[in-house]
Amino acid sequence: xxxxVVAGSNKVIEPVIEKLHELNLLHVVNxxxxxxxxxxxxxxxxxxxxxxxxxxxxxxxxYLEITDKMPDKxxxxxxxxxxxxxxxxxxxxEVIATAERISEIDNEVKIxxxxxxxxxxxxxxxxxxxxxxxxxxxxxxxxxxxxxVEADVSKVSYVNEVFSSGSGAATAVAxxxxxxxxxxxxxxxxxxxxxxxxxxxxxTGSIAGAISALESDAKRLEGEKAPLQKKLKxxxxxxxxxxxxxxxxxxxxxxxxxxPLRFASTENAFVIDGWxxxxxxxxxxxxxxxxxxxxVQVEMLDGSEAEKFxxxxxxxxxxxxxxxxxxxxxxxxxxxxxPEYKEFDPTPLIFVFFPLMFGLILGDVGYxxxxxxxxxxxxxxxxxxxxxxxxxxxxxxxxxxxIFGILFGEFFGPLGLWAYIFSGAHHVGLLGTVAHPHAIxxxxxxxxxxxxxxxxxxxxxxxxxxxxxxxxxxASVLVLIGISLFIGVIHTGVGSILGVKNELAYGExxxxxxxxxxxxxxxxxxxxxxxGMILGGLTHPLVxxxxxxxxxxxxxxxxxxxxxxxxxxxPFFVSNLISYLRLLAIGLASVGVAFAxxxxxxxxxxPMLSGGGHDGFTTIAIVVGIVVLVTVHFINLLxxxxxxxxxxxxxxxxxxxxxxxxxxxxxxxxxxxxxxRRFLRD
Amino acid sequence: MVVENIVDxxxxxxxxxxxxxxxxxxxxxxxxxxxxxxxxxxxGVVAEEPGFLGKGLFxxxxxxxxxxxxxxxxxxxxxxxxPFA
Numbered sequence: 001x002x003x004x005v006v007a008g009s010n011k012v013i014e015p016v017i018e019k020l021h022e023l024n025l026l027h028v029v030n031x032x033x034x035x036x037x038x039x040x041x042x043x044x045x046x047x048x049x050x051x052x053x054x055x056x057x058x059x060x061x062x063y064l065e066i067t068d069k070m071p072d073k074x075x076x077x078x079x080x081x082x083x084x085x086x087x088x089x090x091x092x093x094e095v096i097a098t099a100e101r102i103s104e105i106d107n108e109v110k111i112x113x114x115x116x117x118x119x120x121x122x123x124x125x126x127x128x129x130x131x132x133x134x135x136x137x138x139x140x141x142x143x144x145x146x147x148x149v150e151a152d153v154s155k156v157s158y159v160n161e162v163f164s165s166g167s168g169a170a171t172a173v174a175x176x177x178x179x180x181x182x183x184x185x186x187x188x189x190x191x192x193x194x195x196x197x198x199x200x201x202x203x204t205g206s207i208a209g210a211i212s213a214l215e216s217d218a219k220r221l222e223g224e225k226a227p228l229q230k231k232l233k234x235x236x237x238x239x240x241x242x243x244x245x246x247x248x249x250x251x252x253x254x255x256x257x258x259x260p261l262r263f264a265s266t267e268n269a270f271v272i273d274g275w276x277x278x279x280x281x282x283x284x285x286x287x288x289x290x291x292x293x294x295x296v297q298v299e300m301l302d303g304s305e306a307e308k309f310x311x312x313x314x315x316x317x318x319x320x321x322x323x324x325x326x327x328x329x330x331x332x333x334x335x336x337x338x339p340e341y342k343e344f345d346p347t348p349l350i351f352v353f354f355p356l357m358f359g360l361i362l363g364d365v366g367y368x369x370x371x372x373x374x375x376x377x378x379x380x381x382x383x384x385x386x387x388x389x390x391x392x393x394x395x396x397x398x399x400x401x402x403i404f405g406i407l408f409g410e411f412f413g414p415l416g417l418w419a420y421i422f423s424g425a426h427h428v429g430l431l432g433t434v435a436h437p438h439a440i441x442x443x444x445x446x447x448x449x450x451x452x453x454x455x456x457x458x459x460x461x462x463x464x465x466x467x468x469x470x471x472x473x474x475a476s477v478l479v480l481i482g483i484s485l486f487i488g489v490i491h492t493g494v495g496s497i498l499g500v501k502n503e504l505a506y507g508e509x510x511x512x513x514x515x516x517x518x519x520x521x522x523x524x525x526x527x528x529x530x531x532g533m534i535l536g537g538l539t540h541p542l543v544x545x546x547x548x549x550x551x552x553x554x555x556x557x558x559x560x561x562x563x564x565x566x567x568x569x570x571p572f573f574v575s576n577l578i579s580y581l582r583l584l585a586i587g588l589a590s591v592g593v594a595f596a597x598x599x600x601x602x603x604x605x606x607p608m609l610s611g612g613g614h615d616g617f618t619t620i621a622i623v624v625g626i627v628v629l630v631t632v633h634f635i636n637l638l639x640x641x642x643x644x645x646x647x648x649x650x651x652x653x654x655x656x657x658x659x660x661x662x663x664x665x666x667x668x669x670x671x672x673x674x675x676x677r678r679f680l681r682d
Numbered sequence: 683m684v685v686e687n688i689v690d691x692x693x694x695x696x697x698x699x700x701x702x703x704x705x706x707x708x709x710x711x712x713x714x715x716x717x718x719x720x721x722x723x724x725x726g727v728v729a730e731e732p733g734f735l736g737k738g739l740f741x742x743x744x745x746x747x748x749x750x751x752x753x754x755x756x757x758x759x760x761x762x763x764x765p766f767a
Contacts, residue, residue, distance in 0.1 A: 335737065579747050581750050581754055582746070582750045585749070585750055646740060654744070
């Protein structure tokens with residue numbers, strides 16, 4: 001990246017902007033207004049017009065429920081300009097009118113439904129609606145009561161008219177009394193649990209008739225809505241890509257028109273500051289000079305001048321540059337922080353370690369294949385770059401899950417269990433008969449590792465089942481603890497080495513050798529010491545060696561920039577390593593649930609439903625068993641995507657990145673002035 | 683003091699198993715207590731700004747390290763620690 005200044009006469013600002021936008025290379029540094037002789041530039045062209053058009057277009061998009069998507073069709077700029085008038089004019093007005101009519105209908109329907117609902121309790125009253133209100137000398141009480149009121153009303157007011165219908169708690173009444181008696185009657189009514197119903201005005205005829213009229217009106221209006229909605233849907237289907245293309249076109253125009261707001265300008269000239277990939281400078285210079293007819297000056301600042309801007313707080317933009325396979329993993333880097341310009345981009349490391357950890361945790365051929373297939377299907381549906389990255393990450397990870405699944409001998413749970421189930425060696429299998437019903441249980445004994453057999457030497461006194469390895473077996477757990485810690489040492493070690501390298505790149509030798517390096521030594525030799533202890537107790541040479549190195553590394557920390565306080569981080573480094581045990585732990589949880597699912601289906605549900613299962617299984621038992629099997633495996637699969645994804649993420653962010661990454665605060669992503677055209681064809 | 687050997691099925695073995703269970707279980711409760719606050723906050727943020735979901739889920743996981751420590755203690759108890767042997 002090089003710091004570049006583009007200066008020229010205001011007369012050529014438009015072609016310069018046009019060319020810069022087209023090149024899509026210059027990362028513009030906004031003019032901050034610190035200099036008295038310059039002021040902020042003014043928009044060129046019809047920027048307010050574009051803004052208005054954009055507002056209208058966006059509201060059309062909202063009514064049509066158009067959201068950003070990948071293009072199916074592309075349009076040339078001429079096509080867009082010629083059709084823009086129609087879309088923004090007649091068609092747009094039609095869309096807006098239709099959408100507004102739909103919301104009007106919704107409103108009316110709601111009002112009518114509410115009225116019908118409030119009248120429902122009164123349906124059987126033998127009084128017409130228009131007679132229920134609008135008197136000067138009469139007070140009307142309309143509502144429901146819980147017990148007959150005629151006698152009490154007569155007691156209070158001799159002159160009265162009471163209509164009622166129904167009985168019990170929901171008796172509907174309409175009571176008419178002279179106005180002057182209203183207070184007393186109201187008191188009498190409230191003793192009968194009177195609750196008033198406000199009669200909607202403007203309706204006539206019998207109450208039951210009014211209710212059915214309201215309901216049929218609501219239904220008719222609903223019917224009116226359907227063709228309108230279909231119309232919007234048709235418009236959307238027909239014009240979706242065009243509308244998005246117009247959106248893109250206007251956005252580009254408005255971006256160009258408003259760009260001078262980011263430049264410094266005087267009465268007659270403008271100055272654009274920005275960063276440019278160094279190797280592109282000559283090309284950009286030539287293109288700009290050509291576009292402006294030589295009335296523009298393009299200059300690259302040399303290193304020391306650019307350095308001044310950086311010291312003044314300007315960030316050099318970073319462009320992550322990774323091979324295509326690795327690129328999806330930039331998503332994970334970005335979620336944490338954009339690397340600074342001088343920093344190492346950790347994306348390739350994530351590419352190596354992340355899927356490996358995912359696979360180690362999930363480690364099941366069946367789950368791996370399902371995730372792989374589902375992701376392949378989703379890949380076609382979700383085509384925006386963010387989704388694509390995510391899907392590709394999981395896709396690559398699922399391949400590792402299959403590989404580890406083969407190593408662990410797992411296919412929807414341990415393979416051994418399947419062989420056990422189907423062979424019927426000790427118990428009635430799906431296809432077999434009972435031999436020893438009492439020998440049902442989790443403990444298969446050491447000879448039982450499925451049809452693939454097992455290979456591998458003894459490890460530290462334990463018979464090490466290496467292939468396929470039953471993860472729930474004690475010896476395997478111990479082996480996996482070792483593997484997890486080993487991965488942890490490599491992972492944090494790489495992080496520490498990069499930390500040393502980073503500090504050196506920033507010229508901070510003391511931080512490099514007395515803060516980052518001792519961490520590396522400490523963590524590596526901590527684990528070597530553990531290994532020594534397992535191999536030969538406290539007097540093993542490895543233990544002695546590592547004890548020496550640990551003391552030396554702590555000594556180095558004391559000499560470091562933080563002094564004695566640096567030693568307080570030691571528990572943190574130990575916990576960093578122990579944290580990698582999650583690779584084992586979550587994997588065990590996952591295989592445990594899969595195991596339980598199989599057990600539950602084949603050793604609990606099926607035998608129980610067929611009376612002990614001594615004579616084979618009944619059909620219903622098999623059906624129920626399979627339902628149980630599928631349900632539990634499905635839940636486990638959902639968890640099996642989430643946990644193996646989030647936990648390695650954490651291992652990267654917390655355990656690895658803290659060793660080296662963005663210790664100097666996050667960087668700024670290179671986002672050049674311009675726009676990638678998606679719906680527009682060049 | 684009488685030193686008992688730890689034998690399969692013996693009382694000491696049982697006590698060790700109980701201890702291992704407590705180590706993981708109590709650590710799990712601790713992590714849960716930690717996560718409840720974070721979870722509530724994350725749900726609040728996600729309601730306002732759905733884009734925060736990824737970061738929120740990640741923050742939720744931070745206290746889960748506690749369980750791992752508990753589990754490490756359990757594993758040591760069950761498989762590696764033989765004090766009276």
